[in-house]
Amino acid sequence: MSLSAAARACCRLLTVIRCPPVGSSSIMSRLLHSDGQVNGLKNKGKSTICVEGNIASGKTSCLEYFSNTANLEVMTEPVAKWRDVQGHNPLGLMYTDPTRWGLTLQTYVQLTMLDVHTKPSLSPVKMMERSIHSAKYIFVENLYKSGKMPEVDYVVLTEWFNWITKNIDLSVDLIVYLRTSPETCYQRLKMRCREEESVIPLEYLSAIHGLYEEWLIDRSSFPVPAPVLVIDADKSMEEMIQHYEENRGKILAA
Ligand SMILES: Nc1ncnc2c1ncn2[C@@H]1O[C@H](COP(=O)(O)OP(=O)(O)O)[C@@H](O)[C@H]1O
Numbered sequence: 001m002s003l004s005a006a007a008r009a010c011c012r013l014l015t016v017i018r019c020p021p022v023g024s025s026s027i028m029s030r031l032l033h034s035d036g037q038v039n040g041l042k043n044k045g046k047s048t049i050c051v052e053g054n055i056a057s058g059k060t061s062c063l064e065y066f067s068n069t070a071n072l073e074v075m076t077e078p079v080a081k082w083r084d085v086q087g088h089n090p091l092g093l094m095y096t097d098p099t100r101w102g103l104t105l106q107t108y109v110q111l112t113m114l115d116v117h118t119k120p121s122l123s124p125v126k127m128m129e130r131s132i133h134s135a136k137y138i139f140v141e142n143l144y145k146s147g148k149m150p151e152v153d154y155v156v157l158t159e160w161f162n163w164i165t166k167n168i169d170l171s172v173d174l175i176v177y178l179r180t181s182p183e184t185c186y187q188r189l190k191m192r193c194r195e196e197e198s199v200i201p202l203e204y205l206s207a208i209h210g211l212y213e214e215w216l217i218d219r220s221s222f223p224v225p226a227p228v229l230v231i232d233a234d235k236s237m238e239e240m241i242q243h244y245e246e247n248r249g250k251i252l253a254a
Pocket residue numbers: 053054055056057058059060061062188189191192233234235236237238240
């Protein structure tokens with residue numbers, strides 16, 4: 001699609017979204033230049049790192065650790081928004097009835113991740129927790145493959161994802177994959193005690209793990225948008241800090 005065609009599509013969207021959900025109007029203003037062109041240019045001289053991994057693998061802890069680093073800005077996953085959008089809790093609803101609410105949650109995840117990807121960073125390096133790519137390739141895929149998402153919902157999300165990734169620059173320079181066993185995540189998830197997640201069985205974490213492995217290790221499922229740095233994250237906090245220090249140079253050079 002040409003830039004002007006994409007800009008016209010964006011303008012049509014702006015007219016359709018009369019009461020935009022939190023954050024969407026600021027995304028639109030970021031995507032549109034004052035001359036109405038879609039921003040297809042990369043933020044020159046800046047790099048983006050996405051920290052990927054299973055639920056409770058230690059991504060937030062990793063971002064917290066790097067948050068004191070000079071010239072690096074961390075952007076955590078917008079889970080708070082997924083738990084409370086104008087008084088509604090799409091994350092909780094999804095765990096209660098994935099077939100009914102999976103599309104609702106994943107549509108909102110896609111929007112809020114787009115917001116994070118396109119948010120300008122004040123620092124040369126932006127470190128994000130997960131990405132719009134894993135939202136689609138791992139979580140939407142898991143809902144669909146496990147028979148919990150109707151095909152029409154999957155197809156609609158896929159069309160949205162394809163349009164977004166084709167027309168907006170969401171490039172990533174490095175993926176840091178915190179590789180864990182599902183059992184480790186299960187223990188950490190129980191320890192964290194997020195209310196909505198009390199229903200998650202080990203099998204769910206195993207399915208998410210399998211999809212991450214196919215995507216980032218076997219590279220047999222979907223395109224991998226950046227080089228991958230794999231970190232064994234089945235370790236204690238002290239050992240993780242050691243890993244982070246050993247890899248600091250590679251991460252910051254992304
Ligand atoms: N290496 C580790 N060893 C033990 N516990 C950890 C480790 N990393 C994180 N945790 C704990 O596990 C839970 C999940 O970690 P978190 O960073 O929130 O994971 P994520 O952001 O990937 O969901 C938290 O309670 C956190 O304190």
